[in-house]
Amino acid sequence: MMKIAKKFIGPSVVLVIYVALSFWRRDLAIQSSQVTWDYLKEMLLILPPVFLLMGLIETWIPKDKIQKWLGRGSGFKGIGISLVLGTLPTGPLYVAFPMAATLIRKGASHTNMVVFLGAWAALKIPQIMVEIKFLGIAFTLLRFVLTLVALVLMGLLIERILRKSPDLQWLQKTQEEVASDQIGG
Amino acid sequence: MVTIATIYGLLAVGLIVSLIKSREKTMKAFRIAGKAFAKTAPSLLTVLGIVGLTLGILTPETIAKLVGAEAGIMATLIASILGAITLIPSLVAFPLAGSLLRSGATVMTISAFVTTLVMVGVVTAPMEIKELGKKFTLLRNGLGFLAALLIALVMGVVL
Known part of the structure; x- marks a missing residue:
């Protein structure tokens, strides 16, 4: 349980920064979220096949x-x-x-x-x-x-x-x- | 588009060959991939969040303002630090570098920016550490930064 919680420290810290930023400079927070969302979409398309290719390399x-x-x-x-x-x-x-x-x-x-x-x-x-x-x-x-x-x-x-x-x-x-x-x- | 076609093409060929040869080993490859994905996901989210922040705050306009059209060594240093921190797609970075060059920045400054941009990744470091270890990451990025400065120096003298 502790191990899993530890894994999510990074993302939580980033989330807090975003929330804080949205109070201070709303425009920057929106802009940043937009960029992150774009990269997330790209990553979801690219990473699964890459990991599968690695799995194939690892086994074969x-x-x-x-x-x-x-x-x-x-x-x-x-x-x-x-x-x-x-x-x-x-x-x-x-x-x-x-x-x-x-x-x-x-x-x-x-x-x-x-x-x-x-x-x-x-x-x-x-x-x-x-x-x-x-x-x-x-x-x-x-x-x-x-x-x-x-x-x-x-x-x-x-x-x-x-x-x-x-x-x-x-x-x-x-x-x-x-x-x-x-x-x- | 080319990227996605390349990766999925390779995967399709690999999977077909693998399935013909052994169903069991193919399943094993899927298990390994799933595990690796689950393991990497949190640090990936962190990196993506940081990338969004740096790009959202350090927009091309802001970078242009920071690097400016000055010729001094300070401009080169600022450019190399900005290049090391940010992660900008080349389709945005090179036009920006080109327009800075035309508006009066020196070759040294622009090559420092471009070279550190591609050689040093501060925002992707958490992921690199997770996959390849702290020592490797520090050495690769640290030496990469020094190499980038040297390259900029040579380019400034030659061009």
């Missing part, structure tokens, strides 16, 4: 395959695959977090997941088209190249740091989840 694709394609030894090939996966037109970044988490559980390296998330947010093909139109080809190309280099370097650095001092709290939580999936399934 064996760990050693992911490790080979996206693991620590995957080198340039792994970075290339992550980049392509990330640039596909597949929606907002919050969709990618659970995907990256699933892939890491299946053996993908942190380097590749940093590139994957970064490409998803910063190098998406439809987004690049809009950028060229409004900011010009020179700006867009230079940003693309610099961002890609930065992402690979960031990925390598984060991998190193996390190998030296792993996020124990997260690892433990993840292991508990994997265990409960196996019992439940």
Whole structure:
């Protein structure tokens, strides 16, 4: 019971902020609710199929395959695959977090997941088209190249740091989840 | 539209193959998906609420006013912080960045805004922490912010 209640602290705090805002600046509260409602609709359309796809990956694709394609030894090939996966037109970044988490559980390296998330947010093909139109080809190309280099370097650095001092709290939580999936399934 | 077609297309293919191969494993995939959804829903609601607040308060007009047409380093810093906090769809963000550039903001300021906008997500951090851990999230966003500033610097010098 406590656990469930704890989960809803976040949404409740946000709700309180909205109510408070509606007393102070009604127009801003209405505007904000409108935006949230629009995003909620989009999310309800996108998230269920994404979670189902993850479920399919979790059940069908064996760990050693992911490790080979996206693991620590995957080198340039792994970075290339992550980049392509990330640039596909597949929606907002919050969709990618659970995907990256699933892939890491299946053996993908942190380097590749940093590139994957970064490409998803910063190098998406439809987004690049809009950028060229409004900011010009020179700006867009230079940003693309610099961002890609930065992402690979960031990925390598984060991998190193996390190998030296792993996020124990997260690892433990993840292991508990994997265990409960196996019992439940 | 492309997004939705891509996702549902992939799902349809995946589901058909999965159902042909094994009914039981397909059911398992549904169970895993349901559990993951229930687990993520609360933090997702929080993130959506915060996104609504930032976008409702920091409208494109407000951002244009804050970044302004000034050329100083302050404008670049303000732009990078605004970019890191907000989560604006690219169809709104790029026209805004373009018009700021034409009205006199420097390339450095605009690239700081665009790069932090896409590399750093403060409002989505609660969700990222839930899925990928605190350390990963802090490192990715922190280093992303530094990288964005460096990229802006290089772009300002080159272009």
